[in-house]
Amino acid sequence: MASYTITGLKRWSCQNKELPPVPQVKALHIYDFDNTLFMSPLPNPKLWTGPTVGHLQTQESFANGGWWHDHHILEATGEGLEKEEPRAWEGWWNEQIVNLVELSMQQKDALTVLLTGRGEHNFADLVKRIVASKKLQFDMVCLKPRVGPNNQRFPSTMLFKKALLEDIVYTYKDAEEIRVYEDRPKHTKGFREYFEQLNKSLLLPTAPIPRKPITAEVIQVAEGAANLDPVVETAEVQRMINSHNASLGAGNTFSNSPRLQIKRTVYFTGYLISPADTAKLVTLINLPSGMPQSEVKFLANNILITPRPCPKSILDKVGGIGNKVIWQITGTAVYENKIWAARVAPMHSNTTFYSENPVPIVVLALRKGARPIDAKNIQNWQPVSAERQFIFETVVGEKVQLRVEQEVEGEGEWESLFANKSNRRRHPQEDDENARSQNLPPTGPQHGRVGADENRRPHSNSNNNYRGGTQNRGRGNGGGRHAPYNGRGGRGNNRGSGGGGRGRGRGSGYGGYKSLDDITDSPKYGQGGAYQNQNLQPSYDDSPSQGFGTQGEGYNAVFPPIGGTGYGNGNNRANAGAGVLPHGF
Structure with missing residues (x-):
């Protein structure tokens, strides 16, 4: 028969403290x-x-x-x-x-x-x-x-x-x-x-x-989930990656593992609307009598530029990330009783803008099963009264999430934005350049000005009319739907509900919490990951899906930078926290 003693039990404890007697x-x-x-x-x-x-x-x-x-x-x-x-x-x-x-x-x-x-x-x-x-x-x-x-x-x-x-x-x-x-x-x-x-x-x-x-x-016990400050969290993950990469080839069991790297996934680029203005814009919605609000997802948080990462050429034309544009409501519409939208126009006639929708619009709300992209089919816009011609300010920004993937030697920043390389496609503007060389009509909507035909192709020299340039690419303290994070922030200010990150029977899928012993399968590296299908429509929402199906919550914000140099080109080998961290975070 085995012997069970207090002396033997004490060996489990990492503190040197006498245990109470058995009786x-x-x-x-x-x-x-x-x-x-x-x-x-x-x-x-x-x-x-x-x-x-x-x-x-x-x-x-x-x-x-x-x-x-x-x-x-x-x-x-x-x-x-x-x-x-x-x-x-x-x-x-x-x-x-x-x-x-x-x-x-x-x-x-x-x-x-x-x-x-x-x-x-x-x-x-x-x-x-x-x-x-x-x-x-x-x-x-x-x-x-x-x-x-x-x-x-x-x-x-x-x-x-x-x-x-x-x-x-x-x-x-x-x-x-x-x-x-x-x-x-x-x-x-x-x-x-x-x-x-x-x-x-x-x-x-x-x-x-x-x-x-x-x-x-x-x-x-009800879980008490919390999060680090996003800047700190990104830096800590970068440090983990640097440590992992440095250990490769050192004769340990991970010597055959791939080098890892933090990459960005951009779900869409748009003119982002502040929460205060969002609250004002949703008052334009008139739901049908008897329709429960639980059937409707309220959005009103951006004017779409591109439903994907925005090429530098277009980003420069709209003034770069952080550029502010003032808009005014010019009309509203309801599409098939499932999409509520507002048509907008820049307040200043000399403002240059770009949108891949036929006209710049704000998707105000969606009924379950509706897709934001279908708002482009709206033809009949109703004028709004003077008191409802709201004026609001937007900031050019991206809905972004980060991902950890295998480092790919020679991969450029644009290529790194896509988790699934097979779906990496050229921007429509690049297709238009090829179309011009073949005397074919251009594809996709074009940029325009107030008072102009918004589907009319500009003159080939019209690039000179656009403000901004590479000096505006920096993601400093510019906009985003949320304020930028400065330092670590106050205690509790950056703690969240966890929102499905831990899962545990909540149906959170990939985002489920992995305890210290929940993982048995070896990781699979490569191009797998979020945003597997680049043809999926972007989510214009910051909150959990609530049955509407999104591609991840994401931040419409300036992202914390990543330690290291050579981000996006396969040379991310610097120590964590060292050097200037790349833009886009």
Whole structure:
């Protein structure tokens, strides 16, 4: 029969603390750390494409283990370790669970355990510092060891936790109840099944020790999801990539893995509208009587320039990213009772603009199943009264998400914008150049001026009429639907709901949260990833799909830059945070 002693049990804990005697303990209280007690940051699903959210959390994707195995990510929580530790990471705790831990601390007959699947080697000191800053005391602080006390190897977090829980239950054989606080439904289910089997085994003659079955309660905790500041998060992922790339060819198991790189996915380029003006524009919508608002998706957030990355030639013509243009409502229309739109025109007659729609329009709202691109079919525009001829300002910007993919030697910036190379196509303007050489009519709508025929092809020398140039390409403090991020921001200001980034039974697909042991398949590199079908219509929305189907939330904003030089050309080898970070982030 195996021997279970307090001395043996202490070997699981990474803190040197005496455990209470066996007869004293009647209750076992087990607390998970990540997103149960502490709101550990998750990959931001607005910042990264869905496949990349999963890729970042897959241990096999990176030589250094990725998101959940890199202590720098946890250290970057809030405003960073140096600033957060003195104020005990205020705002980053699940205070209800904190209160329960404090009650456990006061309960004399309870053994209180902090249990996490994070690696002991990388995280023991950091987790203990975080917990100590909150003045929380545990009898045991247990992180996943490389090798267990009895030379066990744990291929998964769940196996590690079960082995430890078994040791605790068998050692404290007089304990009558055990409570486990866990936020992941998969682990909650696993623990419940485990304790059911454990109690059955205790009734058998072959039970490891003579003890009564234990009353087990596994409490499902609502996840406390949080995100890093986008600038910090991008820099930390770039640092992970730099570390991964530097380790390749060094004789380790990742020597045959590809070099990785951060790339951008641009869903559309447009004149982006501020939230305040969006709220004003949606008042132009008149829904049919009896139509529930749940059937309608309200947009009113941009005037389309191109439903794809915008070529430099066109971007220069519209003044570059960050250029501001003032517009006025000139008419409204409803298309097939499923698309509500407003026709607009620049306030100033000398304003040069571009839109791939026949006329510049704002898609105000869509009924379920409708596509924004169908707004181009609207023919009958109704004039608006003087008080509804709203005037509003826009900023040229892009709806962008980042993705992590294999670094491709010689790949240019334009090519890197597309996850699926087979669908990389020339811009219609480039097709028009070929059409001219063959005396064919041009394809696609053309740029124009107020008062001009907006479908008329300009003179070949009309480029001289356009303002802006390469000096306007910079994505400094220009626009975007959201304000640019300056520094790390205040505590809590950059934390989000997680919006599907973690998944866990919520149907989040690619964006599902990958725990420390949820990944079994090796990563597949190459051109796969978000935006697989470049022919899909762009999402003009910043919020979750709510049944409308989008290609990712994305930011209509100035993006945080990436450390390193040679972005987009296969030479991204600089240290994280070094040098001038490329535009577009």
